[in-house]
Amino acid sequence: xxxxxxxxxxxxxxxxxxxxxxxxxxxxxxxxxxxxxxxxxxxxxxxxxxxxxxxxxxxxxxxxxxxxxxxxxxxxxxxxxxxxxxxxxxxxxxxxxxxxxxxxxxxxxxxxxxxxxxxxxxxxxxxxxxxxxxxxxxxxxxxxxxxxxxxxxxxxxxxxxxxxxxxxxxx
Amino acid sequence: xxxxxxxxxxxxxxxxxxxxxxxxxxxxxxxxxxxxxxxxxxxxxxxxxxxxxxxxxxxxxxxxxxxxxxxxxxxxxxxxxxxxxxxxxxxxxxxxxxxxxxxxxxxxxxxxxxxxxxxxxxxxxxxxxxxxxxxxxxxxxxxxxxxxxxxxxxxxxxxxxxxxxxxxxxxxxxxxxxxxxxxxxxxxxxxxxxxxxxxxxxxxxxxxxxxxxxxxxxxxxxxxxxxxxxxxxxxxxxxxxxxxxxxxxxxxxxxxxxxxxxxxxxxxxxxxxxxxxxxxxxxxxxxxxxxxxxxxxxxxxxxxxxxxxxxxxxxxxxxxxxxxxxxxxxxxxxxxxxxxxxxxxxxxxxxxxxxxxxxxxxxxxxxxxxxxxxxxxxxxxxxxxxxxxxxxxxxxxxxxxxxxxxxxxxxxxxxxxxxxxxxxxxxxxxxxxxxxxxxxxxxxxxxxxxxxxxxxxxxxxxxxxxxxxxxxxxxxxxxxxxxxxxxxxxxxxxxxxxxxxxxxxxxxxxxxxxxxxxxxxxxxxxxxxxxxxxxxxxxxxxxxxxxxxxxxxxxxxxxxxxxxxxxxxxxxxxxxxxxxxxxxxxxxxxxxxxxxxxxxxxxxxxxxxxxxxxxxxxxxxxxxxxxxxxxxxxxxxxxxxxxxxxxxxxxxxxxxxxxxxxxxxxxxxxxxxxxxxxxxxxxxxxxxxxxxxxxxxxxxxxxxxxxx
Ligand code: SF4
Ligand code: SF4
Numbered sequence: 092x093x094x095x096x097x098x099x100x101x102x103x104x105x106x107x108x109x110x111x112x113x114x115x116x117x118x119x120x121x122x123x124x125x126x127x128x129x130x131x132x133x134x135x136x137x138x139x140x141x142x143x144x145x146x147x148x149x150x151x152x153x154x155x156x157x158x159x160x161x162x163x164x165x166x167x168x169x170x171x172x173x174x175x176x177x178x179x180x181x182x183x184x185x186x187x188x189x190x191x192x193x194x195x196x197x198x199x200x201x202x203x204x205x206x207x208x209x210x211x212x213x214x215x216x217x218x219x220x221x222x223x224x225x226x227x228x229x230x231x232x233x234x235x236x237x238x239x240x241x242x243x244x245x246x247x248x249x250x251x252x253x254x255x256x257x258x259x260x261x262x
Numbered sequence: 263x264x265x266x267x268x269x270x271x272x273x274x275x276x277x278x279x280x281x282x283x284x285x286x287x288x289x290x291x292x293x294x295x296x297x298x299x300x301x302x303x304x305x306x307x308x309x310x311x312x313x314x315x316x317x318x319x320x321x322x323x324x325x326x327x328x329x330x331x332x333x334x335x336x337x338x339x340x341x342x343x344x345x346x347x348x349x350x351x352x353x354x355x356x357x358x359x360x361x362x363x364x365x366x367x368x369x370x371x372x373x374x375x376x377x378x379x380x381x382x383x384x385x386x387x388x389x390x391x392x393x394x395x396x397x398x399x400x401x402x403x404x405x406x407x408x409x410x411x412x413x414x415x416x417x418x419x420x421x422x423x424x425x426x427x428x429x430x431x432x433x434x435x436x437x438x439x440x441x442x443x444x445x446x447x448x449x450x451x452x453x454x455x456x457x458x459x460x461x462x463x464x465x466x467x468x469x470x471x472x473x474x475x476x477x478x479x480x481x482x483x484x485x486x487x488x489x490x491x492x493x494x495x496x497x498x499x500x501x502x503x504x505x506x507x508x509x510x511x512x513x514x515x516x517x518x519x520x521x522x523x524x525x526x527x528x529x530x531x532x533x534x535x536x537x538x539x540x541x542x543x544x545x546x547x548x549x550x551x552x553x554x555x556x557x558x559x560x561x562x563x564x565x566x567x568x569x570x571x572x573x574x575x576x577x578x579x580x581x582x583x584x585x586x587x588x589x590x591x592x593x594x595x596x597x598x599x600x601x602x603x604x605x606x607x608x609x610x611x612x613x614x615x616x617x618x619x620x621x622x623x624x625x626x627x628x629x630x631x632x633x634x635x636x637x638x639x640x641x642x643x644x645x646x647x648x649x650x651x652x653x654x655x656x657x658x659x660x661x662x663x664x665x666x667x668x669x670x671x672x673x674x675x676x677x678x679x680x681x682x683x684x685x686x687x688x689x690x691x692x693x694x695x696x697x698x699x700x701x702x703x704x705x706x707x708x709x710x711x712x713x714x715x716x717x718x719x720x721x722x723x724x725x726x727x728x729x730x731x732x733x734x735x736x737x738x739x740x741x742x743x744x745x746x747x748x749x750x751x752x753x754x755x756x757x758x759x760x761x762x763x764x765x766x767x768x769x770x771x772x773x774x775x776x777x778x779x780x781x782x783x784x785x786x787x788x789x790x791x792x793x794x795x796x797x798x799x800x801x802x803x804x805x806x807x808x809x810x811x812x813x814x815x816x817x818x819x820x821x822x823x824x825x826x827x828x829x830x831x832x833x834x835x836x837x838x839x840x841x842x843x844x845x846x847x848x849x850x851x852x853x854x855x856x857x858x859x860x861x862x863x864x865x866x867x868x869x870x871x872x873x874x875x876x877x878x879x880x881x882x883x884x885x886x887x888x889x890x891x892x893x894x895x896x897x898x899x900x901x902x903x904x905x906x907x908x909x910x911x912x913x914x915x916x917x918x919x920x921x922x923x924x925x926x927x928x929x930x931x932x933x934x935x936x937x938x939x940x941x942x943x944x945x946x947x948x949x950x951x952x953x954x955x956x957x958x959x960x961x962x963x964x965x966x967x968x969x970x
Binding site: 107113116120127130131143145146236237238239248 | 361362363392395396399437438441442445450451454473474475499500501502503504505508511512515521522523524525526527528550551552553555556557558559560561565580582
């Protein structure tokens with residue numbers, strides 16, 4: 092029994108509702124929205140690829156209520172803060188990119204990304220902020236062409252052809 | 263089910279590989295900033311050396327992808343180089359849109375002297391997956407592979423570290439096992455391209471496979487890897503690709519091919535196949551749709567889930583089916599054709615990605631041409647093999663695991679076995695087992711034989727059908743007529759077809775009016791034939807012909823004298839160059855009613871303003887470089903290409919018609935004239951070379967006596 096509790100986070104819907112196409116659009120939309128680049132160290136959502144099974148899993152920060160990443164941060168309060176909803180935020184201007192938060196993440200793969208660089212100012216951890224600053228909501232959800240990811244606060248939609256045919260895909 | 267004792271079962275155990283050499287790369291300063299990452303790697307397998315080339319020395323003039331590879335190949339590889347020799351180079355190139363998030367940009371391309379065309383010539387092969395994007399994240403727009411390793415090896419590119427490892431522990435392994443073993447050794451995040459045993463054994467139809475069963479199948483570059491003793495290339499990159507215009511990029515994501523943006527449920531299907539090849543599947547099967555490449559906004563690939571495995575009765579496999587795979591299961595009837603697949607109106611189009619994903623746009627009923635666009639022409643009855651779900655799955659799985667081009671297996675090897683047997687041509691051949699294409703045991707036996715080159719027949723057929731039938735006796739074993747083809751367009755009409763479905767350059771028919779996908783109309787198959795003529799391989803996988811329906815009406819019943827048809831062919835050819843260069847995908851491009859799409863993608867990625875006309879000029883330049891290579895390296899002339907292609911269309915189309923050689927030559931005249939190529943020789947004039955910025959090539963051609 093897992094006693095851990097989580098805040099709102101990105102979930103992947105069952106394949107009976109929508110199968111992940113493995114297109115990586117979620118990773119791309121995430122890093123482009125936040126950093127204006129595409130690169131495997133910049134996305135805050137992770138496509139765990141099934142190279143030959145072709146079944147892919149989406150992994151994103153679960154926003155754990157006990158936030159072990161925050162607890163591990165040596166710059167706690169500056170580089171990592173808690174917002175009003177108890178959600179861990181990274182203030183990249185203060186982040187030294189030490190990677191302790193990533194190591195402290197209880198999930199495999201870790202749900203925090205890390206940009207390594209010889210240039211200290213470029214080193215930084217990257218973590219899902221649910222695109223809280225975007226009026227359209229999470230970029231990954233918005234640009235997933237098959238609507239197979241959504242917010243945990245929304246119940247898993249039930250598939251029906253009518254929903255699927257709707258112009259907004261039932262979102 | 264009986265299994266051949268010789269099949270190598272998937273293995274899992276692995277030991278740490280021996281390192282043969284390790285090189286640190288000095289990547290070049292990237293003056294290009296957006297889209298490109300600035301450095302091309304040159305990797306020499308003979309001495310394990312690595313050097314770099316600046317991308318900026320080629321672009322934007324040579325765009326990227328195939329256009330850039332054509333220039334490098336023209337500059338570096340002269341005539342007399344065989345596909346399977348160390349002197350052959352394989353050039354892998356991404357496009358400026360690769361890894362930017364612009365849809366379809368994830369596709370990349372290989373070029374080099376191909377093992378599978380006949381005679382061996384320079385060709386290309388595209389590939390999807392995540393590999394191209396990862397190469398860019400590692401800091402390279404592409405790489406040039408030279409030489410041959412002294413022993414089986416694989417390459418691991420880890421940002422600026424290039425390591426050469428012994429492939430002793432990988433050699434012999436099947437495709438998926440090789441991928442899994444590399445991931446076990448170097449981490450799950452690596453992206454790999456690998457060959458299977460077919461490539462190792464220099465089987466000329468061998469493919470190169472990456473994730474999601476994406477393959478570079480045409481051209482037989484898997485055999486070129488095998489000849490270079492190269493089992494795989496793995497890459498891990500931690501860098502970034504920076505697109506110039508992110509706002510526009512997000513618009514393109516929702517604009518290109520209008521993604522439906524709706525759920526993609528796994529569907530429990532109870533029937534497989536189309537038309538006369540339908541099979542009722544006991545218990546059903548599960549279909550999902552997946553994307554082929556990094557950053558795409560569509561999901562065209564049909565994922566067949568939990569399918570019968572070739573290696574175990576208790577395990578199942580997932581496999582991807584695109585257009586040809588469906589015929590592995592049943593091939594009693596050829597593919598049907600709807601005019602809208604080739605001729606569109608502004609109101610009604612049917613992009614291939616929409617067809618394959620099962621999400622065709624709703625027809626616009628206000629279109630007066632609607633009935634004509636959907637007037638289905640059924641495929642010919644061919645009776646190659648009855649539908650068999652289990653056997654079809656095994657055939658697909660073996661091709662995937664051995665690393666063999668499914669196309670030639672389904673369209674050429676097995677149709678030949680079926681037709682040649684029915685025509686009594688195989689009676690004095692002892693394969694060691696009765697030839698029966700409807701027997702799964704024989705399917706396994708034959709694929710195993712050609713993959714591992716077992717015995718006399720494995721040696722022969724492992725050379726590919728063009729070479730095998732010539733070795734056996736071309737007239738008898740290739741040109742004998744199969745008497746089992748019946749038109750459904752003209753019901754009851756029996757039509758001649760050669761037992762070997764060969765068209766020019768050692769390729770098999772593809773939308774050419776007869777053979778596989780042969781029920782299109784005369785203007786369409788003439789267009790396809792013309793495209794094939796000036797190429798070195800099947801062009802249709804990157805240049806399915808598309809034209810406006812009003813053009814078809816204007817072409818009327820005299821296509822061989824239609825400049826409109828020629829202009830449409832040239833448009834499709836130029837777009838094909840762009841697809842492999844910008845890059846984009848055959849299944850989204852060309853959009854006939856958004857002709858600046860590729861130029862907008864290019865500018866969005868690179869920040870370099872380019873007009874549609876300027877990009878078209880770059881496409882023609884790429885086509886001209888291909889022409890220069892085929893002329894200089896392969897002695898291409900008008901006579902050679904007309905003599906190579908025309909014999910493939912002497913057989914009737916599904917209406918019982920064809921064109922005379924004189925008529926076809928009239929069409930060729932029109933085409934050369936429109937291209938600025940000399941009608942007598944087929945060679946571009948000085949003015950043409952110079953108009954497209956290739957004065958140096960004109961100079962070379964003059965030296966060679968090839969400047970008309
Ligand atoms: S919600 Fe926003 S930050 Fe979080 S994974 Fe999605 S795109 Fe990235
Ligand atoms: S965008 Fe959607 S379909 Fe594409 S990889 Fe992400 S979750 Fe899967």
